[in-house]
Amino acid sequence: MTGPGVSVIAVVIVLALLASTGRVFLTIGLAIVTGWLLGYLAIRSRGFETVYVSISEVFESVPVISFFPVVLIFFVDRIGGYLGVELAVDFLVFTAVVWNIWMGIYQAFKTVPAAMVEALENMGYGFLGKMRRLYIPFSVPRIAANLMPSFADAYFYITVSEVFSVGATSHHVFGVGTLISSYVSEGLYTCVYYSLAALAVLVAGVTLGLRSFANWAVAKYGLDTPMTLARRRARGRWRALSEFYAGAARPLRAVAGAVRRAPVVRSIQVVRRRSPPGRGGGRALDWALRAVGVALLVLIVYGAADVITSTRPSTWAYLLSQTWPILVGLAYDYARVAAIALVSFVIAVFLGYYLATHRRAEAVGVPLTLALAALPAPAYFPLLFLATSAALYRALGGLANELYVVSLGFVSTFYYIFYSYWMGLKALPHEVNEVMDNLNMGFFTRLRRVLLPGTMPYIVTGLTSTIDSAWGGLMIGEYWPQIAGDRTLEVTHGVLKIMDVATYEGNIALASYASLLFGVVVVVFALAFTRYLLEVSRRKYVIEEAVYAA
């Protein structure tokens, strides 16, 4: 190997890892603190809650990458310099992690037992006292459980957003993503291996640490008895999503316990009230927060109108002429996403069942998959490409590109449906398993009659997350210049390729327009289709209702 000495490389790798990890935890920390404040406002004001949850739900449905053009315009173009690029990277990572954490905290605040709130109010605690002594500690288990998927998501996006090109200009900030990218482009593969090994060690260590933290948080801050809730149930589909995320990091017994406790908690009377009795400030605060919510909406609409009116007619004509190619690309991409979701689902159904029914395999398989899931695919994918591309292109020709892109989407997202389904299986009441054993049901009969219907809400939740995250993998894979040396991975059609190429060529108008169409279609699909499926599944296929315990 030529170039710098091993000790220098080691130091650089460690510093790069520290920089990237620092960014990840900084943005996660910011998401937590803002989540506490916004969560508290949401439970105090129904108006604010409606706006907060609705906006979050829409933005959660939009893949992170569709924020990219906006980020480029605002941070790189308007602010510029290293600071602009650094803020752009941080903002992208923030958008990747914030929704889980915000809604996890909101969900936690909504489920604070009434008796605990009353106890603090009885003692005269104000906002800070209640936050410090009740709301923040109560939200810790859910935050801890959300840290794992947030960390995985953040690392996935940080490795690709630390370095990007707009037109002839390449932007980058110091971090492991930039480091690996530069080693790959310079052909320093030994350095790439060292970086990946160090990254794997870091990811495994952080995964282990977060699992331990989640267990500790549940043990210390979790309630062991169901209590009357202080507020009505959380809105929207966040409940199911957060149940999934909350479970993903817990030990098996805690997962089963948490999910099985849910119907008991749901069945008890919920006290509907928003502000403490005898205090007049609640109503005024509610109206003030409603006004803030409306002001936010007006700002968003104004911003959109400003962009539309300030764009020249010739640019609009050009953009409109690109609508058809964008829609065709979108159709291609939906086909890819469908393939990824289908393959992920089939593997999850078999692997999830195997692990859920084989304790030893589960004890090894689940933490291993967790660690692998947290290892960012964009960091190691170029090596897989390098190792296999010669044989695959010889065997498949142009189809190899499709295979690579779909594979990248798959490794980026498979674990959502896998974990969700596995969690659903672990949440099956043991009595249900005994009935299946008792009736001598074979695997496929179990699957058809009990397991698939019984885990339907988990499957829909997992598939929704899988579909949302698959876009990220496709965005990276559909146009990847210099993936290995001077070779470029690209597909023939795809809306994400259009956005990639437009960004790469500095055509921000086209990138933004494609991003807008893409965002609208994805959000409409998410709200109309996946939300409908989730509602149906939660209405009809609720396995907790299989057991009646008065």
Added chain:
Amino acid sequence: MLEAQDLAFSYGDFPVFEHVNLEVNENGFVVIVGPSGSGKSTLLRVLGGFLRPTRGKVLLMGEEVTRPSPKIMMVHQAIVTFPWMTVLENVMMGAEARGLPKEAAREVALQMIEVVGLRGFEDFYPKQLSGGMRQRVAIARALAADPVVLLMDEPFAHLDELTAEALRRDVYDMLFNVNTSLKGVVMITHNLVEAVELADVVYVLNGRPATITAKVKVSLPRPRVPKDPAFIEYTDLLYDYIAGGAL
């Protein structure tokens, strides 16, 4: 017919019960009573083949029970019905376990629904039924599988007292009915009134590790009346066995 020979069971190093011997004769209703934590539910699962004993064996008609099968059906304490299936579909699951064609399974299911007194509710979903009715669905599903022995794990525990009383009154006739092939029942319960009302034989499971500390034959005519002095004598006797913890 069903026989437990010198059964023992441990969770790791913790022995739950040992030296358990019991038998269920043809058309016999056996009840196992004992304090909480004595291993009654565990024993029931060993009898059904859901758990393997650490020592001893369970024989059904002379054949060793090594795994769950429709010949020994379990009715759970937490009443199990599938919310996405109607009453008829829930019960048909049991009939289909016999390998019957769909139409025949439907006929059997309808017959069992009639036996448990739910005629007219075939197209209802479980969430539209009361707890007592749901437990009848679970019993009908178990009976539709054509079992030889029924295991009942505190089947009335999650019902209110009036519903439980009504179901107790009906359950003996439901189980030992010309339309069923059932040859015996093993039920566990905390409730001594329930035990005396239904049992031909009561086994008391007590101690740590638990073992059978008493076997009481209940020789009262049916239907039994809890206010009958002879009935009360039996419940007092069982109470003494459980409280005393010895024969």
